[in-house]
Amino acid sequence: MRAVWKAARAAVRRRRLQTLMIWLVTLVSTGALVMALGLVDAASAPFDRAFGAQHGPHVVAAFARDRVSDGRLSRAARASGVEAAAGPFAQAAVDIPRGAADFGLGGEITVVGRAGPGGTVDRVDLWAGRWAVRPGEVVLNRQSDWTADDLGKKFRVPKGPTLTIVGFAFDLSHTADAWVAPAQIGALHPTATQMLFRFRAAATEEGLRAELAEVTGGLPRGTLTASRTYLALKHRIGSNARAYAPYLMAFGVLGILVAVLIVANVVSGAVVSGFRHIGILKALGFTPGQVLGVYLTMISVPAVLGCALGTYAGNLLAEPFLRFAFSGPASGVLHGSLGIAPWVNLLALLGMPLVCVLAALGPSVRARRLPAARAISAGSAPRHGRALGIQRRLASARLPRSVSLGAGLPFARPARSALTLAAVVLGVTTVTFATGLAATLNSYGNGERSYDVTVYVGDHRDGREPVHGDRELHALLGRLPGATHVTARSDDEALLVGSTQAVMFEGRRGGRSLDSALVKGRWMRETGEVVVGTPFLRRNGVHLGDRLRLRKDGREEELTVVGETMDTDDRLVIGSWPTVTALMPRAEPIAYHVKLREGADQSAYARAVRAADPGLSVQLSGSNSVTGTIVGSATGLTLMLSLVASLGVFNTAVLNTHDRRRDLGMLKSIGMTPRQVTVMTVTSMAVLGALGSLIGIPLGIVAHKVVVPRMAAGVDITLPRYMTDVWHVPLLSVLALAGVLIAVLGALVPARRAARLTVAEVLHNE
Template sequence: MRAVWLAARAAVRRRRVQTLVIWLVTLVSTGSLVVALGLVDAASAPFDHAFAKLNGPHVVAEFDRGKVSDGRLARAARQPGVEAVAGPFPQATVDIPRDTGNFGLGGEITVVGRADPKGAVDRVDLWAGRWPVRPGEVVLNRQSDWTADDLGKRFRMPSGPTLRIVGFAFDLSHTADAWVTPGQIGALHPTASQLLLRFRDASSQSALRAGLATVTDGLPRGSVNGSQTYLALKHRIGGSARAYAPYLMAFGILGILVAVLIVAHVVGGAVVSGFRHIGILKALGFTPGQVLGVYLAMVSVPAVLGCALGTLGGDLLAGPFLRFVFTGPASGVLHDSLGIAPWVNLLALLGMPLVCVLAALGPSVRARRLPAARAISAGSAPRAGRALGVQRRLAGTRLPRSVSLGVGLPFARPARSAVTLAAVVLGVATVTFAAGLAATLNGFGSGGHPYDVTVYVGDIRHGKEVRPVHSDPELQSLLRSLPGASRITARSDDEVLLAGGTQPVMLEGRRGDVTLDSVLTAGRWARRRGEVVAATPFLRRNGLEVGERLRLRKDGREERVTVVGATMDTNDRLVISAWPTVTALIPRAAPIAYHVTLRAGASPGAYARAVRAADPGLAPQPNGPNNVTGTIVGSATALTLMLALVASLGVFNTAVLNTHDRRRDLGMLKSIGMTPRQVTVMTVTSMAVLGVAGSLLGVPLGIVTHRLVVPRMAGGLDISLPPSMTEVWHAPLLALVAPAGVLIAVLGALVPARRAARLTVAEVLHSE
């Protein structure tokens, strides 16, 4: 074994190019695979861990206290399928003014009277202070916005008591915005009762619905205000991870395929170019098994090193990446559970080297079977045949002789050329997929909005809010009169409550051209009072469809509305309505922003500057990509460049092997007058042929990958993309990616071509 290791170590040092290629391709492939699998695992694992730790409720149900008593609810919950129950807890809805004195809470909030943060269901994470034990005390549901120094401050309830903050807690299921003692809740006039349920069968939405139906069977009609399940919450929290995972998996799979091809190609080339080395090893007494071991060790050393560094790099990148993906109200609790699972690292550390060894097994077995005498006597030049015949036929064309000779070279080693072509095809497919992904995300990043500039009412300067000097009607006239403006719509934002839910709904009102909004994916736009358009994630989270009815509440008012359309917006709390619906719930609603569409050719930047000059209390913001799309496009670009570089290294290795095999031919061509420039053209042309074929095959493969991956990314966010964002393959984009194969091939062949051009006839004859 020591002799095998010494021979393998010497081969690794001697074949620096092949070693570098294997190391780099395994590094890139392993790193992307670790991040991708870690993200797939993280799409559910952190939530499951945190939810189990807190013994969260499978169903949070709200009941009308005027129709069913707490005692009857407690008896109804005693069903065989119910594993545990907490409550019923009295629940009140309180409207908090939006000002800086209420710890970030504003609008309609839910307050629950609860005696203990623990219990059989839903253990609330009390991270600062203590639980209220007497009237006049309150605990706020805040994750990390405030510190323990805020304990003891006063929290004023409008038309109610002023409470002292004795603690801060976080509830993953968000069953309340604040908690008080059961004795205190009466002063807030509770209108609902909250029941927290865990079921023995919680595997699906249908099972949860069936379990809740068993509990509510026999209760008065209309006593159930609404309910929410933990599966909907889990789906919402893991949405970003599910959106990122498909494209990372695509890059991981492409990386593995490239790794297999390149490793097999490198080892195969090492066997062919090292015939004499193999013969010498056997002549020195190496058995066929030891020769096999030398070549497998030659691959394993850089492969294991690349996999180890790739796993380490993937772990380092995955930490901040997962924290970026899992942002939002539950991020703090989930971050404690985030990280790459041990099975992912184990799979990468063991699986990728095994893939490389299996890829190298075929060429290594060939080296094992090669007789010593044949190996020592083997010439360096390939047999005349396919390449020479093609070159002779091309000689009769008008192509320059260096070009015709170069076109025929790939046919000398068809197996080697086929593997190189496959690597180029995958490189081109990666470039094509990344270009299509960027085109889709650039459209999505701007929200699909047909407007160009959003003008916000009010601006913050030097820590102070500056209000506009114009009134609402004057602002619309002003914005419409500025150069470049075409259409304008006013937008209001207010939080309301959905009957049966504990989290507020963002009701956005539209006045003017209501179509100046996110892309409509189903139904139509709201035109009159009682009609709303909802974001697709909102509909899926609440189990709703276009055509169903909702009840929205605000300040004691209630409006029954019908969902008449769905938008592409990713906000799972968003509901959009025409202005009459907003004023029915909020009579004093006022626009907080104006969406402006510009005429063709108008500059959003110039319009924004004109807005600032016209009224210093306005804050214009041109429409553009967001951070999420920027992150995906940036990471996809980086992975694409690395895989394209790896494919170029495969071409580089092929060009090196070809020039090594044909040193005698190069010497003969130079002796009859071929110039160094012609040698360079011939070598580059031989690889450019593979580049052209790679583009012809790789571009369609990249388009297919784009069409498979992008809908799954959209599905992770619970949205549907319109055809304008998926059918991006128009002539300009195709023209941009078409030369990718040639560029990869030329980039990989250029250095070996220059080296071949510098060879002298004397050097070639001396080596012979």
């Protein structure tokens, strides 16, 4: 065994290029695979852990308090499918003026009367202070934005009591915005009763609905006023991770395929170019099994090192991905659960070296079977060129002789050329896929935001208020240099009748300068018409043309959904200004979105806004962070995989020139110039590059059509056709050069090295 290790270690040192290639390709492939599998696992695992720790409810249900008694609800909760239940809790809808107590309270909030944070269902995490046990006390459902000094602060409920904040808690299921003692809830005039259920069959939305129907089957008709399941919350929290996972998985699979091909090519070349070495080993007494061990060890050493470093790099790079993917309301409680799962690291550390060893097994078995005498003679005996017939046919095409000779060289070693071609095909596939992905995401980023500057009412840094009124501000912003269009926007919460959660009802005045792309339907034209994003439609079971009712301050309005947009907020409902003020007469703009003329300076406009009214704050529009992250990481992975494919070509070119040293010497002896040798060698690889482009571009387009819709589905949006139909003749013409470029870059250095060989050197080596 010691002899095998010494021989393998010597081979690793001697074959530095092959060792570097195996190390690099396994590093890139393993890193992409770890990130992809980590995000797939993270799309559900952190939520499942946090939800399980809080023993969260599978269904949160609200019942009409005047139609069913608490006792009857308690009896209904004993249905056979119910695993555990909490409640009944009295629930009140309280309207808080925007900005009350500086705790993010504003609009209609849900307050529940609950005796404590514990129980068999929904164990609320009390982060600070204590629970409300007496009238006049309240606990806020806040994950952050609090300090110890905030405990004890008071705020007054309109037409209700003054409440003192005695604690901050976080509930992942968000069953309430605030909790008070049961003795206090009566003063808030509760209109509903909340029940929290855990069911035995909780894997699917249909199963949960069926279980809830069994619980409510014996209750009076219309008793259940609203309900929601934990699956919708889980889907929302993991949506960003599901958007990243498909494209990372695609790069991971491409990386593994490239790794297999490159390793097989490298080992096969090592066997062919090392025939003399194999013969010497066998002549020295190495058994066939030991020769096999030498070649497998030679591959395993850089493969294991590459996999180890790739796993480490994948964990490091996945950390910002995971933080970004799980940024949002539940980020704090989930961040403690985030990270690459141990099974992912174990799979990468064990699986990728195994893949490399299996790829090397075929060529290594060939080395094992070679007799010593044949191996030694194979290293120096002349061979008849298999490409001779093809080169003769190419000569009749009146091509330069160096080009016709080079075009026939790939056929001299068909197996080696096939492996190299496959690596180039995967490189072109990667470039094509990444180019289409970038084009789609850039189109999405441009369509999602069509304004340049956002002007907010009030300067939150020093508490200043604007000196101009609403209409004056609207006109003023439109008159400043560079402005072409101004849209006012209001944001106010309203209750979606039939749901337990509030929606954000956004009003727009002044046109559609900030509209995201419309996917289906049309924009609102009449009062009472609204548009919503795809997530709102899917998670609320609403379709275009359906009507929904919003309630605010005792008013109700029936609205018709006429359009579907790419907005990713599943709580957002957009209406025209008359539609919003019909429900909320006192609605006021909180921001103005300004479209500037082409070439206008955003910073100059921002300075003009602050000079015109110091009570305004300005934010310049930037690039979409999701788009930038995906495009940047995809570009990096593409460059690395293209480099690996070029190294595969490099390896093949080196082996070809090594195998044909005798032929090169003969050609030079009859007058072939160094430049012609370079052209011949580069042409031999450029042929493979052209074929690679011909095959790789369609594969890249297919990968784009498969992966992009799944990324969009991860965040519950539908992309319009113009964002996915990105393949045009100019772009395809540029991509057609990708395979040739990969091949030429890989072949250039070996070609120049071959061109510098002298006839004397070749004859001396012979």
